Amino acid sequence: MEFQQNLLNYISEALITTNETISIAESVTSGLFQLSFSQMPNAGMFYKGGITAYNIAQKVKLLNVDYDEASLCDCVSEKIAETMALNVAKLFETDWSIAVTGYANPIRNSTYRIFSYYSFAYKGEIILSKKLELHPKTQALGAQEYYTEFILGCFKSEINKVLVLNNH
Numbered sequence: 001m002e003f004q005q006n007l008l009n010y011i012s013e014a015l016i017t018t019n020e021t022i023s024i025a026e027s028v029t030s031g032l033f034q035l036s037f038s039q040m041p042n043a044g045m046f047y048k049g050g051i052t053a054y055n056i057a058q059k060v061k062l063l064n065v066d067y068d069e070a071s072l073c074d075c076v077s078e079k080i081a082e083t084m085a086l087n088v089a090k091l092f093e094t095d096w097s098i099a100v101t102g103y104a105n106p107i108r109n110s111t112y113r114i115f116s117y118y119s120f121a122y123k124g125e126i127i128l129s130k131k132l133e134l135h136p137k138t139q140a141l142g143a144q145e146y147y148t149e150f151i152l153g154c155f156k157s158e159i160n161k162v163l164v165l166n167n168h
Helices: 005-018 032-038 056-063 067-073 078-092 140-165
Strands: 022-026 047-052 096-102 114-122 125-134
Touching: 005 140, 022 032, 022 078, 032 047, 032 140, 047 078, 056 067, 056 078, 067 078, 078 096, 078 114, 078 125, 096 140, 114 140, 125 140
Parallel strands: 022 047, 022 096
Antiparallel strands: 096 114, 114 125
8 A cells, every 4th residue: 555655744744843743543444544644754753643443332432432323323424533533632642633434345334335434633623524435336445545545635735724824
């Protein structure tokens, strides 16, 4: 799996420049975000870690997701992604966090669609939450890689907004 190195370098430099940290909570991408952050230059300066919580029990236990709410949507909703983002940032005590939950395979619970919800938290508040839908014939690994790279691109845009606001 190869990411655009310039994207990883940009995110790394932006987080180092602002002296800010990040953590990850993921399920559908099953560790690909954590892998991508580990590949960034000087990752130890800003990347504090992440959690891959693949089922409802782990999302409830580790990320304080509400069981009843999660069971209604198979752990896949904007609200679940937001909860994951806010709580992983608290757990790792980071400025930023990224969370993603969704489907890489078309199954009955997803009404045979492939989609994910992702959220970014910054300093204790959700700053972006979106749904990303892919073609139902997308292969699972391709979906996971696409989610990761697309969301990292969106994260770069959010960092830019903060840099502009803070005159960095």
